[in-house]
Amino acid sequence: MIIINNWKMDASRCTLTHQGTGETLRLGEFHFLLLEVLITHPDTVLSREFLIAEVWKNRVVGSNSLPTAIHALRLALGDDAKQKDIIKTIPKKGYFIDSEFITYPQDENDSAVAKNNSEQPESVEVDSKVDALSPSYAVSVPASNKKTAARRSRNLILYTVSILAIVLGAILWHSQSDSVPDNKTVNNDAGPQIKYYDFPEIKNITFGYLHRKETDAAGALTIKNKAYPIALRLSKLMTQHDATMKIYGYPSISKLSLDFTITNRCHHTWQVVLTIDNWQHDAKKLNDYIYHHAERTLNEMPKCE
Amino acid sequence: MKCRSVNKLRYLLLTLLISSVTFSANAISGDKIEHTEQIHYDMKTGEENVYVLDISESRDHIDALVAEVSPTLKSYSEFHFSPCLEKQSNKSVSGTYHMESSRVEESDGRLSQIEYFLKLQDLGVQLIELKPGQDLLFMKQNGTLMTINAKDSLDQLANCTPPAKSGQ
Numbered sequence: 001m002i003i004i005n006n007w008k009m010d011a012s013r014c015t016l017t018h019q020g021t022g023e024t025l026r027l028g029e030f031h032f033l034l035l036e037v038l039i040t041h042p043d044t045v046l047s048r049e050f051l052i053a054e055v056w057k058n059r060v061v062g063s064n065s066l067p068t069a070i071h072a073l074r075l076a077l078g079d080d081a082k083q084k085d086i087i088k089t090i091p092k093k094g095y096f097i098d099s100e101f102i103t104y105p106q107d108e109n110d111s112a113v114a115k116n117n118s119e120q121p122e123s124v125e126v127d128s129k130v131d132a133l134s135p136s137y138a139v140s141v142p143a144s145n146k147k148t149a150a151r152r153s154r155n156l157i158l159y160t161v162s163i164l165a166i167v168l169g170a171i172l173w174h175s176q177s178d179s180v181p182d183n184k185t186v187n188n189d190a191g192p193q194i195k196y197y198d199f200p201e202i203k204n205i206t207f208g209y210l211h212r213k214e215t216d217a218a219g220a221l222t223i224k225n226k227a228y229p230i231a232l233r234l235s236k237l238m239t240q241h242d243a244t245m246k247i248y249g250y251p252s253i254s255k256l257s258l259d260f261t262i263t264n265r266c267h268h269t270w271q272v273v274l275t276i277d278n279w280q281h282d283a284k285k286l287n288d289y290i291y292h293h294a295e296r297t298l299n300e301m302p303k304c305e
Numbered sequence: 306m307k308c309r310s311v312n313k314l315r316y317l318l319l320t321l322l323i324s325s326v327t328f329s330a331n332a333i334s335g336d337k338i339e340h341t342e343q344i345h346y347d348m349k350t351g352e353e354n355v356y357v358l359d360i361s362e363s364r365d366h367i368d369a370l371v372a373e374v375s376p377t378l379k380s381y382s383e384f385h386f387s388p389c390l391e392k393q394s395n396k397s398v399s400g401t402y403h404m405e406s407s408r409v410e411e412s413d414g415r416l417s418q419i420e421y422f423l424k425l426q427d428l429g430v431q432l433i434e435l436k437p438g439q440d441l442l443f444m445k446q447n448g449t450l451m452t453i454n455a456k457d458s459l460d461q462l463a464n465c466t467p468p469a470k471s472g473q
Contacts, residue, residue, distance in 0.1 A: 191399055191431050192443065210443060210450065248441055250450050259441070259450040261338060269336040273358075273451050277347040285348060293344065301340070 002039060005077050005086055005101045011036070012212065013223070014253060016076055024221070025076050029253060030055050034069050038087065042099035045090050070095060077101075194248070197224050202235045206246040223251065230287040234294055238262075241298045254278060258290065262297055266304035270297050336439075338454055343371070345415070354415065360442070364388070364457045364464055367402055373413055382409040382416050386428070389465035396434045398463045401427035422446075434459050 002009045007016040007025075014032040017024045027035070034055045038046065048066055056065070070087055073079075079086040086101045192210040199207065207227060227249075238245050243264040250257040256279035263269040272293050279286055343356040355375035361368045367388055372381035386402035393399045404423040409416050429445035432455075440455045455462075 191393060191397065192433075193394075193397070194433055194435075194441065246452070248450050248452065250443070250448055252448055255448060257447075257449045259452050261336075261452055263336050267336055269338050271338045271341040271452060273341065273343040273449070275343070275345045275447075275449060277345075278349040281348040289346065289348070297342075 001105050003103045003105060004035075004039065004097075005079070007077055009035070009039075012252065027072075027076060028069075030065075031069050031072050031076075034066075035073055038073075038095065038097040039102060042097050042102055045094045045096045047094040051095065192250075197227060197231070199228060199231055199235075202231055204238045204244045205231055205235050206244075207231055208246075208248045210248070210250040223249075226283065230290055233287070233291055237291070237295060237298070242304075243298060245294065251279070254280075256286075260290075260294065262294065262301065264298070264301060264304055266302075268302045268304075270301040272297055338452065341451075342374075343451075360451065360453050362388075362440075362442075362453055362455060362457075364461050366405075371416065372410070373416075377412075379410045379413055382413060382420075383407060384409075384420070384423070388430075388462065389427075390430075390432065390462050391465050392459065392463040393431070396459070397431060398459050399429075399431040400465055402430055403427045432459065432462065 003019060004016075006019045008019055009016060009032075011032070013026070014029060015024050015026050034051065037051060037054045052061055052066055055069075070089075074084065074087055077086050085098060087095055087097050089095055192212045194208045195211040197207040197209070199205075209223065231247075234245060234247075241264065243262050245260055245262050247258060247260045249259075254277060256274070256276045258274040258276070259271070260274075261269050261271045274290070274293065276286065276289070341358050341360075343358050344353060345356075346353045353375070354373060356371050356373050358369065358371040365387070367386040369384040369386070370381050371384070373379040383406075384404060385406045387405050388400065388402055390398040390400035404420075404427070407420050407423070409420045411417070426446075431443040431445065433441045433443065434455075435441050435452065437458070438455055440453055440459075442451045442453050443449075444451075
């Protein structure tokens with residue numbers, strides 16, 4: 001989990017959720033990716049060329065794309081328009097994100113991020129010499145940021161202690177598990193679980209989705225709000241045909257996987273598994289498409305006498 | 306015309322085959338899924354491919370039959386897997402499906418790609434129990450969900466002794 005200036009990042013939905021108010025902002029795919037790239041190299045000035053290459057890959061982008069995206073991120077993160085404290089501009093060099101605003105609440109899924117940070121503490125040296133371990137696209141941070149260096153050192157110690165604790169724990173666990181016959185183990189990583197949306201006025205549709213631990217409740221709420229209109233339309237359709245429907249969904253940034261089964265009153269059950277690329281392209285079109293296939297399935301499945 | 310007739314015959318055979326496999330699952334309780342379509346749709350390009358498919362799952366083997374029916378009608382492809390699953394929680398098992406054999410319609414580029422991938426790497430899966438006799442299959446590599454009729458309980462499915470060669 002990564003929190004930046006009180007905004008929690010949810011990579012699976014490209015959203016930021018404010019920890020105080022619960023407000024959720026959905027960022028564009030490129031804007032979110034840009035934020036991820038900046039956070040991966042905190043306190044390291046990243047050149048415009050590098051950022052464009054990392055975020056937009058081989059796409060042709062206009063000269064304003066990066067500044068516009070940075071501006072959008074600043075707005076989203078509540079970065080003061082004048083101070084620009086969180087994402088800083090270094091004239092003629094590039095941009096960097098200030099690690100003071102980033103927190104990594106302890107979570108089992110955060111080991112990768114923590115590792116990433118612990119691997120590059122030298123790159124945040126606050127003196128002006130170029131750090132040999134920094135990536136070639138980066139230049140060192142101005143010497144004024146001594147507070148950041150102190151914080152980074154503290155973080156480094158914390159991370160080191162955490163890693164030592166994890167290693168010790170792993171050794172203890174391993175030595176214990178060696179002495180116990182390992183027939184059926186219950187994996188601690190429970191993986192995605194099913195959650196259900198509860199629409200009180202919709203009785204003939206079950207609406208579930210795969211929920212990962214790192215997927216926050218606010219993101220699910222956003223999806224729920226988007227799901228409600230199509231759930232209502234489908235419910236009316238099912239009522240007309242005296243049928244029930246079960247829908248399970250798994251959204252990712254570019255792809256939506258949906259599984260629906262329709263059962264009519266004489267217990268015929270037909271299923272459609274939908275894989276929709278670029279599903280966020282057009283919400284109305286998406287809803288119409290799902291509705292179309294539900295209606296078509298109802299018309300094609302065996303009729304009741 | 307001749308080609309179309311052959312295709313229709315193939316489609317008929319496929320439908321009969323899938324029906325026979327589906328209805329042979331006598332142990333399934335609850336609503337049996339009689340017909341499954343898998344639709345791949347790209348909202349930007351409007352490209353849509355429709356497949357009919359059937360997945361039969363038990364503790365020892367998984368058989369998947371799949372055939373494109375739109376925009377072209379192709380003969381079915383077969384995938385046969387051996388599962389290696391272990392219990393993850395009271396309602397879930399996870400692990401891999403190792404492809405034992407396959408027979409893929411050569412002209413189907415997408416299925417050929419899937420076959421090629423599965424020869425290199427086992428398919429990571431998670432099965433979540435919806436109710437007795439019905440599971441939700443989550444295929445991790447492509448993030449696809451599918452409700453399947455289950456013949457065995459999760460406890461019966463979680464009987465894997467991981468093989469030496471495993472993708473996970």
